[in-house]
Amino acid sequence: MRIDVRTELSVVPWTRATWTEDKLLAASPFRFDRTPSFYVWLRDQPITNARAGDWQDYGASDPEYTRGGIVKLLAFIRDETEEETRAYLRIKYGYDGEVSGNVDELTLDLSLTLRAPPEPYKPLDLRMLDEYRTPHPYLSSRGISEDVQRMFGTGYSTRHRAVTIPWYNVEGTLANVKFRRVTEKTFWYVKGGRAIREMIYGLHIVYQRKITRVVLVESEIDAMYLWTAGIPAIAVGGSAFSDEKAELLRKSPIEELRIATDNDEAGAKLKAQVCEKMEGYCELYDAMIPNEYKDMNDVKSSKEVREIVEEAQVHKWSLLFKE
Incomplete structure (x- = not known):
């Protein structure tokens, strides 16, 4: 196939x-x-x-x-x-076999050999972040304060010329690390890390602080930028909202979710997915980013960022649910 x-x-x-x-x-x-x-x-x-x-x-x-x-x-x-x-x-x-051979090659395994069950997930060793304590101005240039960078444990890999953005499980253990080049758009994740579809960036802080009102965005940088403006935020880490992510939010302390996805077609689809899966679990609000901006990090005034969040409107699905 x-x-x-x-x-x-x-x-x-x-x-x-x-x-x-x-x-x-x-x-x-x-x-x-x-x-x-x-x-x-x-x-x-x-x-x-x-x-x-x-x-x-x-x-x-x-x-x-x-x-x-x-x-x-x-x-x-x-x-x-x-x-x-x-x-x-x-x-x-329709591939029901293992991926084998070249890293980019999918092959269909028709063997009837029974495979061993996957090993239980194990958090990564937090000490691996010690290698990336070298400071770099990239995140500061994106408007993210040093305090917020320390809170999220970001760093820099001189070997890869990339900033490091740790992802944590809700209990605070290390789940994955994203590497993002400072001069290009390329990124990758550490080998052996947890699948991104099973996590929400920043949700461990929501659990730790029992935060009930949160803004949901797409990227980690958008989330950290909002925190710099004094607004608790979490990130999906892409443009898809999996069932695993939805279940994490349903179990969280969040009672009010303000959705500020990117200003494009993918962002609109993501917002619809979030609203569909979270309807009835918490209050949903549309935080409408003005058309001249691509995303929250594109809004260069902290005052305007806060206004966008404060002026968010109750999502129409939430109103129907209340009725």
């Missing part, structure tokens, strides 16, 4: 995109650049042995993101680990 690469990529807001029968040419999703120097094959290319989903970025300075396959690309687009992307593709396209 084959992956529908064109369909998977069609939901992405590509910059300067040109679609043909065989190839997508566009600006790189990994870099701050508008030159169409990135391409993805949409069909197998027997002459060159390229597979559908193989891509190349001519302007890449990071060797890890010069070329790759569909799993690596979709993991970046979907803001999740590559293991989660493989699981998504297996479920959607």
Whole structure:
């Protein structure tokens, strides 16, 4: 069974995109650049042995993101680990076996051999963060205070030239670490970390402080930016709201959820998912970001950030539920 690469990529807001029968040419999703120097094959290319989903970025300075396959690309687009992307593709396209071979290759295992159950999840060792205590101005340049950075345990990896953003379980143990390049858009997660679909960024602080009113955003940077403005916030970590994330919120102390997703189609879909799954569990509010801004971090005035949150309107579904 084959992956529908064109369909998977069609939901992405590509910059300067040109679609043909065989190839997508566009600006790189990994870099701050508008030159169409990135391409993805949409069909197998027997002459060159390229597979559908193989891509190349001519302007890449990071060797890890010069070329790759569909799993690596979709993991970046979907803001999740590559293991989660493989699981998504297996479920959607009928793969019931293990992923084997090349890191970006999906193979169907027809073996009837019984597999051992997966090992129980174990939190990561907090001491691994000691390596990343070197300061870096990147997060400060995004408007995030040093106090908030310390609260979330962020750091910097000189080896990878990337800021480190830890994700914690609700009890405060370390679940995963996101690495984000300071000069490009590329990011990845530490090996062995918990799946992002099973967590909500910042929720451990909500539990610790028993916070009942919270703003929900997409990215970790948006959440930390809101905390800098004095507003408790949590982040989904992408544009999908899984059942696991919903269950975490339902069990949390949150009684009032103000939703401030990105100002695009993906953000609107995420808001709808959150409202559908959280209806009846807490009060839901729309925090409407003005059209001139992409997201909360794009609003450069803390005063305006607070006004957007304070002026949030009760979501129409919440009103119907109350009736």
